[in-house]
Amino acid sequence: MQILVDILSRYGWDFVSGTWLTIQLVTISAILGVLLAIPVALGRLSPNPFVSGIAAAYSLFFRGTPLLVQIFLIYFGLGQFDFVRDSILWPILREAYVCALIAFVLNTAAYSGEIVRSGILAVPRGEIEAAHACGMSAVTTYRMVILPRAFSICLPAYSNEVIILLKGTSLASTITLMELMGVSRLAASATYEPIQVFAIAGVIYYLLTLVITRIFRLLENRYNRYILHAR
Amino acid sequence: MAHVTEYLPLLLAGLRTTLLLAISTMVVGLILGMLLALAKLSKSPWLSRPAYAFTNFMRGIPEFLVLLLIYFGGTQVLNGMLPEGGFEVSPFGAGLAALSVIFGAYASETFRAAFQSVPKGQIEAGRAYGFSTWKTFRYIQIPQIWRVAIPGLGNLWQGSVKDTALVSIVGLDDLMRKAQQASQTTREPFTFFFVASLMFLAITLVSMWIIARLERRASRGFAGAR
Numbered sequence: 001m002q003i004l005v006d007i008l009s010r011y012g013w014d015f016v017s018g019t020w021l022t023i024q025l026v027t028i029s030a031i032l033g034v035l036l037a038i039p040v041a042l043g044r045l046s047p048n049p050f051v052s053g054i055a056a057a058y059s060l061f062f063r064g065t066p067l068l069v070q071i072f073l074i075y076f077g078l079g080q081f082d083f084v085r086d087s088i089l090w091p092i093l094r095e096a097y098v099c100a101l102i103a104f105v106l107n108t109a110a111y112s113g114e115i116v117r118s119g120i121l122a123v124p125r126g127e128i129e130a131a132h133a134c135g136m137s138a139v140t141t142y143r144m145v146i147l148p149r150a151f152s153i154c155l156p157a158y159s160n161e162v163i164i165l166l167k168g169t170s171l172a173s174t175i176t177l178m179e180l181m182g183v184s185r186l187a188a189s190a191t192y193e194p195i196q197v198f199a200i201a202g203v204i205y206y207l208l209t210l211v212i213t214r215i216f217r218l219l220e221n222r223y224n225r226y227i228l229h230a231r
Numbered sequence: 232m233a234h235v236t237e238y239l240p241l242l243l244a245g246l247r248t249t250l251l252l253a254i255s256t257m258v259v260g261l262i263l264g265m266l267l268a269l270a271k272l273s274k275s276p277w278l279s280r281p282a283y284a285f286t287n288f289m290r291g292i293p294e295f296l297v298l299l300l301i302y303f304g305g306t307q308v309l310n311g312m313l314p315e316g317g318f319e320v321s322p323f324g325a326g327l328a329a330l331s332v333i334f335g336a337y338a339s340e341t342f343r344a345a346f347q348s349v350p351k352g353q354i355e356a357g358r359a360y361g362f363s364t365w366k367t368f369r370y371i372q373i374p375q376i377w378r379v380a381i382p383g384l385g386n387l388w389q390g391s392v393k394d395t396a397l398v399s400i401v402g403l404d405d406l407m408r409k410a411q412q413a414s415q416t417t418r419e420p421f422t423f424f425f426v427a428s429l430m431f432l433a434i435t436l437v438s439m440w441i442i443a444r445l446e447r448r449a450s451r452g453f454a455g456a457r
Contacts, residue, residue: 061432064389064435065393065428066393066396066428068399068400068407069407069410069427069431072411072420073421073428076421076424077421078421079420080418163291167292167293167294171295173295181296184296184299194299194304194306194307195300195303198303199300201296202300205293205296206291209291
C-alpha cells in the first residue's frame with residue numbers, strides 16, 4: 001500500500017496529464033474517424049467497381065495489418081521519401097502527435113466504415129422506398145432517411161470500436177508520446193515497481209472504458225428513444 | 232527493391248516466430264477460454280464471479296499494458312522470490328502469457344454464448360441415455376458449440392496475429408522487429424514496414440479462407456445453414 005501512495009505522490013500529476021492526452025487522442029480520432037468512415041462506407045457500397053475496389057482495399061489493409069505497423073509506417077516511413085521531406089507539411093508530419101493521430105484515424109475509419117456499411121444495409125427497404133415514393137432525391141434520401149437510421153443502428157456497435165480505439169492509443173507511447181501508457185512506462189522504469197505502476201494504469205484504463213460505455217448508453221437513450229420506447 | 236531480396240530471409244525467419252507465437256497463443260488461449268467459460272456457467276458463485284470480474288477487466292485494458300505488466304512485472308516477482316536474482320522473463324514467454332490470457336478472456340464469452348445455444352433438452356436426452364457428463368460434453372455439446380463459436384474464434388485469431396507485433400517492443404525477434412532492424416540498417420523504413428504489413432495481410436487472407444472452410448465443415452449437418 002505504502003508503495004502505491006509513494007508512486008501516486010511522485011507521479012500523480014504525470015498520470016493526470018497522461019490520461020488527459022489519452023482522452024484527447026481518443027476523442028479526436030473517434031470524431032475524425034467517423035467523418036472518414038461515412039465516405040468509406042459509401043465507397044464500399046458504390047456500384048462503380050473502381051470506387052468500391054479502392055474502398056475495399058483500404059479497408060482490408062487497415063483491418064488486416066497490426067496498428068503498430070501502421071504507426072511505424074507513418075512515423076518512421078514517411079521520412080524515406082524526399083518529396084515528403086521537401087514539402088511544406090514536413091514540420092507537421094514530423095510530429096509524433098500528428099503521426100499517431102493520422103494512424104488512429106485511418107485505422108478506426110476502416111473498422112467504423114464496416115460498421116456504418118452494415119448499418120446502411122440494415123435500413124429497412126420499405127423506408128427507402130417510402131422516401132422515394134415521397135419524391136425525395138437520392139441525396140435527400142441519404143441525408144434525411146438512410147444516414148440517420150444507419151446512425152442509430154450503428155450506435156451500440158460503435159461503442160465497442162471506441163473502446164478498441166482507447167486501447168490502441170496505448171501504442172502511441174512507442175513513438176515517444178507521453179499519454180497514459182507512456183507515463184506509466186517511464187514511472188515503471190524509474191521506480192523499479194512495474195506491477196504497482198501498471199496496475200494503476202490498468203485501473204485508469206478500465207475506468208475510461210466504463211466512462212465510454214456510459215456515454216454511449218446515454219447517447220442511445222437519447223437518439224434511439226423512438227426504438228427503445230416502442231419496446 | 233534490391234534490399235528487400237537481401238533481407239527477405241531475415242524477414243521470413245521473423246515471420247516464423249510470429250506464426251509460432253500466434254499458434255501457441257491460440258492453443259493456450261482456447262484451453263483458458265474453455266475453462267473460464269465453464270467457470271462462468273458454474274452454479275457456484277465462487278467460481279463464476281471471479282471469472283466474470285477477471286474477463287471484464289482484461290477486456291477493458293490495453294493488450295500492450297498486459298504485455299508490459301507480465302514482462303516487467305514477471306521479472307520483478309521472480310527476482311523477489313529467487314535469492315540470487317538476475318532472472319528475466321523471456322519475451323516469447325511473456326508474449327505467450329499475455330496474448331493467451333487476452334485470447335482466453337474474449338474466447339470465454341464466445342464459448343459461453345455457444346454453450347447456451349445448445350438446447351437443454353439435448354443434454355437431458357444425453358443423460359437419459361446414460362451418457363456420462365464427459366460423454367455428453369464431448370459428443371453432444373462440443374460439436375454444436377464449435378459450429379456457433381468458429382466465427383467469433385476466427386476473429387480472435389485474426390486479432391492475436393496482429394497483437395503479436397506488440398511483443399517486438401519487449402525484444403521478441405518477430406517479423407515486426409526484423410523489419411525494424413532492416414529499416415534501420417538500410418534507412419528504408421517505409422519499404423520494410425510495408426513489406427512486413429503485406430506479410431501480415433497475407434496471413435489475414437489465408438486465415439480468412441481457412442476459417443470460411445472450417446465454418447462450412449462445422450455446419451455440414453445444417454441444411455442451408457451457411
